[in-house]
Amino acid sequence: xxxLFPILTAIAYLLSFVLYVRFLSTGNRLTGRLGxxxxxxxxVAHYFALLERSAGLHQVPYHDLYGSMSLFGWLLALTYLALxxxxxxxxxxxxxxPFIVVFFLAAHLAPPDRLSxxxxxxxxxxxxxxLSILAYAAFALSFVLSLxxxxxxxxxxxxxxxxxxxxxxxLELLAQMSQSSVLVGLVSIAIGTALGFVxxxxxxxxxxxxxxxxxxxxxxxxxxxxxxxxxxxxAWRGARASRLCIFNFVIVVLSFTVxxxxxxxxxxxF
Amino acid sequence: MEIVxxxxxxxxAPVEVRERVSFNAEQAQRAAKExxxxxxxxxxxxxxxxxxxxxxxxxxxxxxxxxxxxSTFLSEFHSVRSExxxxxxxxxxxxxxxxxxxxxAAGLDSMLLGEAEILGQVREAxxxxxxxxxxxxxxxxxxxxxxxxxxxxxxxxxLGTRPMSVASAxxxxxxxxxxxxxxxxxxxxGGGTISEQVISxxxxxxxxxxxxxxxxxxxxxxxxxxxxxxxxxxxxxxxxLQSPDVVVASVSAEEPVLQRDVVARAMAARGNxxxxxxxLGVPRxxxxxxxxxxxxxxxxxxxxxxxxxxxxxxxxxxxxQAQEIVGEHVSKFLSWQASVELVxxxxxxxxxxxxxxxxxxxxxxxxxxxxxxxDRAQMEKLMDEMLEKLLLEPAQRLRGEKELRRKIQxxxxxxxxxxxxxxxx
Numbered sequence: 001x002x003x004l005f006p007i008l009t010a011i012a013y014l015l016s017f018v019l020y021v022r023f024l025s026t027g028n029r030l031t032g033r034l035g036x037x038x039x040x041x042x043x044v045a046h047y048f049a050l051l052e053r054s055a056g057l058h059q060v061p062y063h064d065l066y067g068s069m070s071l072f073g074w075l076l077a078l079t080y081l082a083l084x085x086x087x088x089x090x091x092x093x094x095x096x097x098p099f100i101v102v103f104f105l106a107a108h109l110a111p112p113d114r115l116s117x118x119x120x121x122x123x124x125x126x127x128x129x130x131l132s133i134l135a136y137a138a139f140a141l142s143f144v145l146s147l148x149x150x151x152x153x154x155x156x157x158x159x160x161x162x163x164x165x166x167x168x169x170x171l172e173l174l175a176q177m178s179q180s181s182v183l184v185g186l187v188s189i190a191i192g193t194a195l196g197f198v199x200x201x202x203x204x205x206x207x208x209x210x211x212x213x214x215x216x217x218x219x220x221x222x223x224x225x226x227x228x229x230x231x232x233x234x235a236w237r238g239a240r241a242s243r244l245c246i247f248n249f250v251i252v253v254l255s256f257t258v259x260x261x262x263x264x265x266x267x268x269x270f
Numbered sequence: 271m272e273i274v275x276x277x278x279x280x281x282x283a284p285v286e287v288r289e290r291v292s293f294n295a296e297q298a299q300r301a302a303k304e305x306x307x308x309x310x311x312x313x314x315x316x317x318x319x320x321x322x323x324x325x326x327x328x329x330x331x332x333x334x335x336x337x338x339x340x341s342t343f344l345s346e347f348h349s350v351r352s353e354x355x356x357x358x359x360x361x362x363x364x365x366x367x368x369x370x371x372x373x374x375a376a377g378l379d380s381m382l383l384g385e386a387e388i389l390g391q392v393r394e395a396x397x398x399x400x401x402x403x404x405x406x407x408x409x410x411x412x413x414x415x416x417x418x419x420x421x422x423x424x425x426x427x428x429l430g431t432r433p434m435s436v437a438s439a440x441x442x443x444x445x446x447x448x449x450x451x452x453x454x455x456x457x458x459x460g461g462g463t464i465s466e467q468v469i470s471x472x473x474x475x476x477x478x479x480x481x482x483x484x485x486x487x488x489x490x491x492x493x494x495x496x497x498x499x500x501x502x503x504x505x506x507x508x509x510x511l512q513s514p515d516v517v518v519a520s521v522s523a524e525e526p527v528l529q530r531d532v533v534a535r536a537m538a539a540r541g542n543x544x545x546x547x548x549x550l551g552v553p554r555x556x557x558x559x560x561x562x563x564x565x566x567x568x569x570x571x572x573x574x575x576x577x578x579x580x581x582x583x584x585x586x587x588x589x590x591q592a593q594e595i596v597g598e599h600v601s602k603f604l605s606w607q608a609s610v611e612l613v614x615x616x617x618x619x620x621x622x623x624x625x626x627x628x629x630x631x632x633x634x635x636x637x638x639x640x641x642x643x644x645d646r647a648q649m650e651k652l653m654d655e656m657l658e659k660l661l662l663e664p665a666q667r668l669r670g671e672k673e674l675r676r677k678i679q680x681x682x683x684x685x686x687x688x689x690x691x692x693x694x695x
Binding site for chain 2: 001013023027029030149152156157159162163165166169172173233234237239240
């Protein structure tokens with residue numbers, strides 16, 4: 001198998017991370033722009049890496065654990081880049097890139113997948129999985145943004161205005177970015193879940209509609225909708241909304257781990 | 271093509287001298303005109319700000335000879351005794367003059383390290399002199415370089431980004447919470463100098479609405495009229511605190527004027543929308559426990575002073591990087607200067623050699639009457655070719671010289687050895 005694209009992706013992401021961190025510490029705009037450029041190049045190389053692998057295996061990217069994790073990393077990078085361009089704010093790049101790099105590298109280092117491939121196929125299922133992964137990537141991003149919000153808010157309240165605070169986005173912008181990200185996640189997960197139910201409905205034989213994964217996903221949908229509503233209302237705006245966002249992401253992680261591994265019968269990775 | 275600079279600044283002259291030697295636009299124009307009319311300078315530019323008065327120029331002869339003449343001119347122009355002026359004036363020539371201007375444009379020579387205003391002042395002085403036709407190729411290139419240095423230092427370093435006064439630090443902190451202040455509202459308590467400074471900064475940052483509250487209604491009206499604000503009656507807290515995002519307090523009071531219960535009530539009424547309180551009063555105007563309320567940020571004068579100190583240190587740490595940019599552009603300018611000088615020098619040498627050749631042939635040919643016109647023309651052509659060859663090789667070697675210092679030294683040596691002062695380009 002050709003390793004050119006995975007190597008290029010890893011180099012581009014790592015360099016982009018270094019440049020984003022340097023931008024955060026020096027404030028040099030050129031460094032920041034280069035960081036964004038390399039992230040864009042990484043995204044392109046990552047796309048071709050996924051495409052090449054899918055073409056080689058004649059399978060969709062989420063067919064196995066490697067593909068699922070790699071696709072998650074790619075969608076996380078894509079969502080972040082869209083958010084950076086939309087809000088014209090690149091100082092959180094240094095915090096998001098490690099997640100992208102870890103997912104991309106972990107996908108390569110993961111042991112061979114011994115689980116049986118998914119039994120279902122077709123466009124509805126493909127969109128269901130892709131949109132769900134996109135939603136989780138967006139939720140992961142809002143989690144990172146909420147963490148930054150809480151850290152910056154704490155520093156400002158304690159009057160510890162050091163180097164980094166001057167370069168981080170303003171609190172209100174962080175809150176807006178987090179909400180934008182959650183909105184992307186909410187729309188994606190709503191459509192993705194609906195498509196999931198359509199897929200299940202088309203399957204032959206008896207299928208339960210009460211799988212633990214369905215319940216958890218619907219719970220997440222409600223929790224993020226509640227966050228989206230509360231974050232704009234009186235008592236919750238600010239740090240409280242960010243804490244709720246972090247709590248919601250803990251449920252996302254539980255949904256991936258405990259629910260997928262021990263409680264669900266129909267979901268393996270996402 | 272030498273450059274001379276004569277001037278004084280906040281480091282060399284007290285304010286009493288600086289104010290006597292400053293130029294307004296009309297004076298700058300008149301001085302530039304006189305300096306060129308009297309033949310003291312061929313190109314000239316006057317840079318005058320509240321902290322410096324400097325005259326940059328390209329003299330027809332040596333810059334070292336020109337500097338004392340310029341000092342005398344300044345003394346006469348401003349009617350300041352030369353003994354007073356001589357202790358305050360500094361003279362810089364060529365490389366040092368270029369370096370000085372580039373440091374000025376970068377904000378490295380300012381009283382407030384990295385201040386942004388100086389770049390605008392340099393730009394304005396250059397635009398003015400250029401429009402008056404007082405500058406020429408050398409000063410045009412020099413000042414365009416200076417503007418580039420200023421721009422680069424401001425984008426590539428953090429020399430000018432951090433606030434350096436308590437008022438600006440407070441306003442910048444508000445931006446850390448709200449982002450741009452274009453859609454935000456502010457309430458200012460008090461009508462003193464500090465309040466005025468903060469209002470000025472808030473206006474500079476584009477604050478959407480300004481409310482002024484002061485014990486003396488007259489002063490509040492005055493401030494509101496000056497800065498385009500609205501006056502709120504003293505003590506009407508419930509109304510006053512509902513809409514602003516930023517509150518600045520700087521009043522003389524023994525007890526805090528903003529108590530916790532008042533702010534808590536306001537926060538409930540405003541739906542916990544974030545509130546930034548800047549307490550610049552001594553004794554403090556805002557009860558410190560207000561800072562414990564949800565979404566309320568309180569900074570007092572000490573907190574802001576500490577931030578200003580941190581910023582000062584941070585700015586100082588940016589100096590080496592800014593100096594590197596200055597050094598890079600000084601070399602670039604000197605390299606351009608040397609190249610231009612080299613072209614002029616080669617032309618002058620060629621002209622001199624042709625003149626010598628013509629005189630030489632004229633004197634020798636008198637004894638060679640047997641030569642025809644064709645022979646004479648042929649001889650002249652051969653001598654021209656030889657002279658061109660003699661000139662071409664060192665000129666090419668000089669042009670290709672990589673080391674700037676050596677290149678300049680060689681150009682100067684060539685000029686000194688072969689040309690008299692009158693013939694120098």
